[in-house]
Amino acid sequence: MGDTDRKIFVLDTNILLHEPLAIYSFQEHDVVIPMTVLEELDRIKDSKRDVSRDARVAIRALEDLFHDATPDQISEGIPLGTQEESKGTIAILADYEIKETVQAFADKHGDNRILNATLYLQNKRTPRQVVLVTKDINMRLRAKGAGVRFVEDYRTDQLIEDIRFLTKGYVEHDGLFWEKIDECHSENRGRSTIHTLPKHYFENPFINQYLLDEGTEFAARVKAVNEETVEIKDISRERLMSRTAWDVHPKNIDQAMAMDALMDPSIDLVILTGPAGCGKTILAMATALEQVIEKGMYDKIIVTRNTPDIAESIGFLPGTEEEKMMPWLAAVTDTMEALHKNDVCTEGSMKYIYEKANLQFKSINFMRGRSIQNAFVLLDECQNLTASQIKTIITRCGEGTKLVCSGNLAQIDSPYLTPVTSGLTYIVERFKDFEGSASLYLNGVVRSRLAEYAEQNL
Template structure:
């Protein structure tokens, strides 16, 4: 590897599972892959876990780099490419040959070997910086305790530094919206009213962003943005709160904005974020039933969500795929029951509605490779998905399909995801400039006063 000013990055296994092509993020430096990482990738690639595909992709990426290299070149390091900007090298370290320097947790032998490799390089390559990169928080703590000088998280996929800066989907205008806005051109198209004025008057950042003010009854949605002017679709608070689907009316302005986006046939992707009890799933299911049964806009409703251990445990549950999924989709069935709780026979109504709307409960594992046409897709609890898993689902959607993704960034269960690296955050930021999508952060808990108090005080 030679003595240079380049840093040496040692990658943990979870980095390659989180982002199989992560090695190319370090191509101006030297990357070391411990043999332990390859062994762990080998075990995972044949497993039933949902990261098995990512393990195989990472292995193929490494094989493409090393396929023509000799054993000596692999251990010394080969260049990522011969391009001018790719000045770094990548190598494999046979860490099983190293003498033990750190040992703890007998059940964490793989982690111990990786730490040994980092400590070995730290001594041998001094004064060069040896940096361990891992998504595992406890591994970072153990590394620092073992004497590793530099430990980092993988942040290349991080679009924002703090979830507080995440786009909310709406902009609150202080005072009266129309104050300070001159030269407004108003046009009427069907039942919709549009206002066009100078873009300098307000500073919305993207199409389909909602605008509400604090004093008047004004509410609107950005319909179009040009270089000099902007067009707003006039909605008004009253109109937002009067929208209804399957007997459900919005309880606040935020739910009104969500309902407006859910019922708009021109919006293909709706992203709902917010606290537990803010109404994400209820609004989505109500809109799905309204548009599928009453308006005949879709042929079926597909409900799916990520389950951290579904690859291991779904097979042990009795019944068909849909019956196996029911324990994880209880939130959806609870919502359906809530929508029909006043019916004479709730159970009979649910069976009739599920048949009439052709509601299908699917595992996210079996969505890959499908092409979903003319369907309303509800992807629930997607804060636990990575960006690549989100992409897998959204790219399945064909013509006439609307997808609603909902999640709460405060309820992430994944070992390797944080609010800023969640696929939900990634999707909100990536799709905010897409005219066929809308994102609404639902403020306020409407489930019950108990749930609201718990959300604010626990």
């Protein structure tokens, strides 16, 4: 590979906060870190923000690379890896020495210096391709407006190109399923009927994928995917629709499949996606209460979610950790009220249930380092989490714990995440082939006709 074939990637600060070891993702190309990025990392590492730890990890990774390098070597670039095939380098650019060509608001001075550094390299290193990599959507627009020819998002942890390609967790076959099947071996395993079919009847099957057709009877779930065959468990739509948990019945087949996965003790991770009002939270809470209180399968229910700027604002709220979390977890308390609204004393019933189910509200910030045993964990609103944040939660789950991740990819609040780069999208794709997980997209708003019309028309 010639030098002109190697790209030069200029990294924005938010890339190293999103993935502290992102520098190692450009093994065959050259990476440039503007001095402004180091200054911003230095400012963030001592802050109370969630990303301060990521800033420190990124700084340590850079220090490990540059600790023996001379100032000239740092500015020219040192090898990025130890492998012989790794031809990439990493350098630090003193961008404060570059004459400004982009000027804008004073509060964007750091962004301006990074843009100026990119334009400087673009002019100096022609014909090599200089690419600015940033997760800030507005920064990408400003860069293009300023004359930067190549601007990209960080795509190393992006598994799909378009959110339309994200699996829904089920496949609906045209016509009647069994009319197309010529070869099938069926057997009873305990109380379940398992059908073994040739693999060519399926398109990209994965474990715990649900199968439907246009009829009113057939429903099944993939149990195993082999080289030439696929094993499916016959469930039937009638049995799915008749499921109940905490006196909650599914209103459509999507909710029925979700409830089946939520109630299955062999599934450790259930991922629920879908529009607002499709029933994600109420299904998760109803099945949690059913399995903790009625069946005694778990010892407690833990509810957690991402809270914007929580490190700075949670301390100003009164009360215990649970009481501080209540404003962010109102969706769960609203759901509890809905589940018990017909009781003689709703408030008394809820207080009793909170104690009986050992229901705990926790901040995602305080989950690191914990080991959660034999619990039903509900991670709500996780479309705003990065892949590394969701990994932090999943790796906390110990023996006997079931995790439910729910979110709406149309309601992302983070300025650096899009539906395809959200951690929720990432785990849907990553856990697709894991036998202990199931992912379902709940289509159809059941909250009210007002909510349904708003979802479709606004």
